[in-house]
Every structure is written in structure tokens, then in C-alpha cells.
Amino acid sequence: MKRNFKMSWAFNAILGAFLLSMGSCKEEELVFPPHVEQEIVETKTRPTARPTDLTYQALFNLNLELYWPVLSDRVAKAEIRYTEGTEEKMITVSKFDEPTKISFKEYKDYKVTVRYFTSDGTASKLSTGLLKPGPYEAAYKLTGLTLEPVPGGIKFSFPKTSDRAIATKISYELEGKEIVRTFDSNKESEIIISNLTDETKEVAFKILSMDEELKVAVVDERKQAPGILAYKGILKTMIAFMDGNNGGLEWTNPGKDPATIIVNYQLNGLAKTVRIDNSTDVEKRLLFDLQGKPTAFTFTIETDGLTSPVQNAEVKAPTLLSRSSWSAEVSSTESNEGSANGKASSLIDGDIGTYWHSTWSSSNNPVYPHWFIVDLGKVENFAQFGMIRRHNNSTGGFKTFNIETSLDKTNWTTVGKDLYFDSAGPAVWHDYNVSMVKARYVRITMTEPMRASATSTHLAEFRAAGYTPIVLK
The missing domain is CATH 2.60.40.10 (Immunoglobulins)
Known part of the structure; x- marks a missing residue:
């Protein structure tokens, strides 16, 4: 017998192939339908027609149903034998167009034998297989139970198994008091335990599932932390x-x-x-x-x-952002400004004595617009930025610029346009406020020089400020 089990959503309903082991038959002996090896088929409902081979469906509460194949007209009855404890059980079946229901006392595999007989008592060879009934319905309710955190509570989801009443009780402690919730888990398959406000602590639950008709009671214990309250998340x-x-x-x-x-x-x-x-x-x-x-x-x-x-x-006012993880890139660099100058990193090194400079010494110098991009290292609540001109030159800087921000360095939003920067005045910080925006990348595009004839530009330093989340009580 070949078995391949899966758990269905309704219950442990296994349509199991009970493949009869046959020897060769003589012409005058009882002839049975041929048996073909097949995978066990999983079903959620009872078969609508009898299958080719003898099959079974496990039912709740230690029951199962046997479904008979098409048999020779000479078959008058069948005998099913198995052992329950120390007692040998035998069931005689004479109607093969309806399933045969068998009730067991344990949830385990039973070795079962089947033999067919004709009306004159001629017997077939013995066929043997393993059959397993379904579990107690009350027990399966807890086996299939899932717990899921929801805002301020926990959702209990019980498998829907039948229309029978399965009394269920959930008990737990809240602020030193025992709370008990009683219901029928076949009528209410989803229960939410709410008013659990501390998402950092697990709650210990005791769950009782009881089949009063069969006098079966099963207890399980689970622990689960509730989901964070909606207002806490906000x-x-x-x-x-x-x-x-x-x-x-x-x-x-x-x-x-x-x-x-x-x-x-x-x-x-x-x-x-x-x-x-x-x-x-x-x-x-x-x-x-x-x-x-x-x-x-x-x-x-x-x-x-x-x-x-x-x-x-x-x-x-916003506070300065840490530049420890910043990086910068620029439209061009000049290598003839000394080892500390000309390069992109000089824009964000925290030293107003160094500076970035666009290319001026090549045979094909780039002209306006020039630009630089600062990567803030992470998404910040960007609200203010500042720039200071090169300390030892007041003639080659820019006069107007645009500023854009981005989260991904691909999609940009303009947050300031045609802004003025006095690169000819004193070497002091010029700070600019923008409406707060989430940003990781900031791009400054210099659009016009302070001196009309200038084609290159330079800048000593860039800084940024923003806001951090409120410190909560």
C-alpha cells in the first residue's frame, strides 16, 4: 500500500488507496478487478463515485469510511478484520454500493485485512493494508489553531471542521485578573482578544477544546505578543x-x-x-x-x-545633520588647485579653508551649468542647507542656483529655484530654509556666474540640517 499524506483545510480527510495485494488467479477461482499502483488522492469531500480501487476517507473522532471498487457479481460478502487492543474485530459487509463506516478506539495506524466470499463460501486471497482514522475533532481544533498579532490584540483562527458544537475556552491574565472567553469554535472560527497594550510582552493563553457529546476535552497552552497599537505605530x-x-x-x-x-x-x-x-x-x-x-x-x-x-x-529650528556617512560627486574637478582642493570631498570635509573647483585647465573646459550631488548616507527629514564661498577668491563663484532632492538619485523634486548666492561678498555661511522633505540625495545646480565672463566655479563647503522624530513619553 502506498500512502502520501497532506493535511486538508477541513480536517485530516485522507482518501487513501487501500491497494489489495493479489496473487495469480486460476480460471475457476473468484476473479477480482485488476489493481493499479496510484498516488493517494487528497479530497475535501466524500467521493461522488466509487473509485477503481478500495479507498478510504478518514473522519473525525476515530472514524473512517471504506469505499468499495466495482466487484464481480459473484462476490456476496466481504470480511474486514483488525485488532483493537487484545480483541480481534470482524465486520461483515454485503452492500458494496455505499461506504462502510468503521469506528476505532485509538488514533493510530491499524493493520486491516479484507477477504471476499462468494455465496457458496469460496474465499479470495487475503489482502492487507494500513488504515488510520481521523483524530478527535476537539483535538484537531487545537492542532490547526493559529495565533496572529493584530493592533492591540491577538487573533485566534480555528479550523472549521463541522457543524457540531465544539465548546472552546480561552483564558489568560490581564493586570492580575483572569479573563475567560467562551464560544463555539465551529460557529466562531476567528476570535480577537483585544485591549492588550504592551506589544513587548508575550501573553500566556490556555485553550480548552471540548466535545461534550463524546466527552472529549483537550487543553493546549500558547504564548503570543500582541500587535502594536495603531496610535503607538503613528x-x-x-x-x-x-x-x-x-x-x-x-x-x-x-x-x-x-x-x-x-x-x-x-x-x-x-x-x-x-x-x-x-x-x-x-x-x-x-x-x-x-x-x-x-x-x-x-x-x-x-x-x-x-x-x-x-x-x-x-x-x-532644524539641527545640523551628521556628515559622517556623507559622500559627494561633482560635474567636474580641477587638479591644479593643490592636494586639498578641487575635488568633490572638499565640499563636505568640514573645513572651510578647503574648496571644490570645477575644471578650468583643460583644452575644453566645461561651462555653466555646473552641479554637485551630496549623498546624506540615509533618508533624512531635510529642511535647511547652507553654503560658504571659497575663502581666498571672490571673483569666480556662482550667483544663482537651483536645489533638488531625491530618495533614489533617479527621481528628483525641485525644492528651490533661481536662488541667490553671494560669492563676491564676505566668506560667511548663507543658510536657506526649504519646506521639510524626506531626502537622501541633494543636488545643487549652479546656473549663472557672479562675474559674467567666468566659465568655471568653486565652493568651500556645504552643510544640511533637518528634524528627528519626537522623543516620546
């Missing part, structure tokens, strides 16, 4: 920033959970409240008037009927 992404005269909050809501954000602050001694209700945008900003003044404020987030603790934050 809180981790909150950034406070300045946008002109306004303050702002920006957040990410990848689950698109309806979120209400409420901001409270003081402006000129008056209490102010701004809010946005049931926002499901993945990326969202809330702006509020601060008249350009750095200001402390509080805010809360409401999701799924739960409100976050009050959070304290402050809108203030």
Missing part, C-alpha cells in the same frame, strides 16, 4: 518642524487606521487647539500658526477608540 513617526511662520506635525500611518490628532499650544497668551479627524492618509501633515516663533505644545492621537498619553513636543 507616534513613533511623529516629527515636529517649522514651515515658514507655521509649526507643523508630520506622521506616517501605513495601516491607514482612522486617526484623530489634537494639538494644544499657547500663542500670545491665548490657548489654541487645532485638530485633524479620522485621517487615513499614509503620509500627513498638520500645520498651525506660530507667527514664526519656536513654541512648546502638546498633542494626542486617537485610534480604535483608544487615546495615547499626552505627548510634549516643541517646534524649533
Whole structure:
């Protein structure tokens, strides 16, 4: 007998080939249909027609059904024999157009023999095979149970096995109290245990599955941490920033959970409240008037009927970004400016005494526009940048430029156009504010020289500033 098992979604329903082992038959002996080796076929329902070979389907609660092949008209009955404990069992079958149901006492493989008889008592050779009934339905409920974290809770998914009542109980402790949930897992195959607010701790569950009709009870224990609450996920992404005269909050809501954000602050001694209700945008900003003044404020987030603790934050100027992982590339370089100058890295080395210079000594010098790109090393909340001119030359610099940002160095967004840079004035920092944008790459394109006749350009240093997520309570 060849067996190849898979677990079906309904239950351990195996349509198993019970291939009879046959010897050669004489002409006058009982003749049986031929038997062909075949893979065991998995089915979710009972066969609609009898198969060529004797097959069986495992049923819940230690039962199975035998399906008979097409037999000779001379076959009057069949005897099925197996051993249960120390007792030999025998079942006599005379109707072959319907399945024969067998009930066992254990969930295991049984060695079963089958012999056919004619009406005058002539017997066929003995055929032997292994049959295994289906498990107890109550036990399979727990074998097939899956646990999945969901925001603020855990989802229990039980396999749907039949229409019979399977009483199920889930118990656990919450804040020192035992919580019990009772239901029929054939009527409610999915149960969500909610109000679990600490996603860092596993919750210990005891699950009881009980078949009251058969007096079978099975217990299992599982541990699972809940999913992070929706408002907690949003809180981790909150950034406070300045946008002109306004303050702002920006957040990410990848689950698109309806979120209400409420901001409270003081402006000129008056209490102010701004809010946005049931926002499901993945990326969202809330702006509020601060008249350009750095200001402390509080805010809360409401999701799924739960409100976050009050959070304290402050809108203030952006802070300089670390340049430890930066790199730069430029449209051209000049090698005749000394070992410390002319190259792209001089733009971001933190030394205003060194500088980058575009090519001027070749036979075919590049002309405007010139450009450089700074890779910030990671995605930053970019909001401000600064540049300082070469310290020992005030005649060959640029006057106007554009700035673009990108996440992938392929798709660029213009965040400033035709901006002015005074490369002829004092060698001091010129800082520029932009509306906060997520960026990894920054490209400056120099469009016009300070001196009309200049074709090359230079720059001492570039710096950038941005915002980091709010430190939460």
C-alpha cells in the first residue's frame, strides 16, 4: 500500500488507496478487478463515485469510511478484520454500493485485512493494508489553531471542521485578573482578544477544546505578543518642524487606521487647539500658526477608540545633520588647485579653508551649468542647507542656483529655484530654509556666474540640517 499524506483545510480527510495485494488467479477461482499502483488522492469531500480501487476517507473522532471498487457479481460478502487492543474485530459487509463506516478506539495506524466470499463460501486471497482514522475533532481544533498579532490584540483562527458544537475556552491574565472567553469554535472560527497594550510582552493563553457529546476535552497552552497599537505605530513617526511662520506635525500611518490628532499650544497668551479627524492618509501633515516663533505644545492621537498619553513636543529650528556617512560627486574637478582642493570631498570635509573647483585647465573646459550631488548616507527629514564661498577668491563663484532632492538619485523634486548666492561678498555661511522633505540625495545646480565672463566655479563647503522624530513619553 502506498500512502502520501497532506493535511486538508477541513480536517485530516485522507482518501487513501487501500491497494489489495493479489496473487495469480486460476480460471475457476473468484476473479477480482485488476489493481493499479496510484498516488493517494487528497479530497475535501466524500467521493461522488466509487473509485477503481478500495479507498478510504478518514473522519473525525476515530472514524473512517471504506469505499468499495466495482466487484464481480459473484462476490456476496466481504470480511474486514483488525485488532483493537487484545480483541480481534470482524465486520461483515454485503452492500458494496455505499461506504462502510468503521469506528476505532485509538488514533493510530491499524493493520486491516479484507477477504471476499462468494455465496457458496469460496474465499479470495487475503489482502492487507494500513488504515488510520481521523483524530478527535476537539483535538484537531487545537492542532490547526493559529495565533496572529493584530493592533492591540491577538487573533485566534480555528479550523472549521463541522457543524457540531465544539465548546472552546480561552483564558489568560490581564493586570492580575483572569479573563475567560467562551464560544463555539465551529460557529466562531476567528476570535480577537483585544485591549492588550504592551506589544513587548508575550501573553500566556490556555485553550480548552471540548466535545461534550463524546466527552472529549483537550487543553493546549500558547504564548503570543500582541500587535502594536495603531496610535503607538503613528507616534513613533511623529516629527515636529517649522514651515515658514507655521509649526507643523508630520506622521506616517501605513495601516491607514482612522486617526484623530489634537494639538494644544499657547500663542500670545491665548490657548489654541487645532485638530485633524479620522485621517487615513499614509503620509500627513498638520500645520498651525506660530507667527514664526519656536513654541512648546502638546498633542494626542486617537485610534480604535483608544487615546495615547499626552505627548510634549516643541517646534524649533532644524539641527545640523551628521556628515559622517556623507559622500559627494561633482560635474567636474580641477587638479591644479593643490592636494586639498578641487575635488568633490572638499565640499563636505568640514573645513572651510578647503574648496571644490570645477575644471578650468583643460583644452575644453566645461561651462555653466555646473552641479554637485551630496549623498546624506540615509533618508533624512531635510529642511535647511547652507553654503560658504571659497575663502581666498571672490571673483569666480556662482550667483544663482537651483536645489533638488531625491530618495533614489533617479527621481528628483525641485525644492528651490533661481536662488541667490553671494560669492563676491564676505566668506560667511548663507543658510536657506526649504519646506521639510524626506531626502537622501541633494543636488545643487549652479546656473549663472557672479562675474559674467567666468566659465568655471568653486565652493568651500556645504552643510544640511533637518528634524528627528519626537522623543516620546
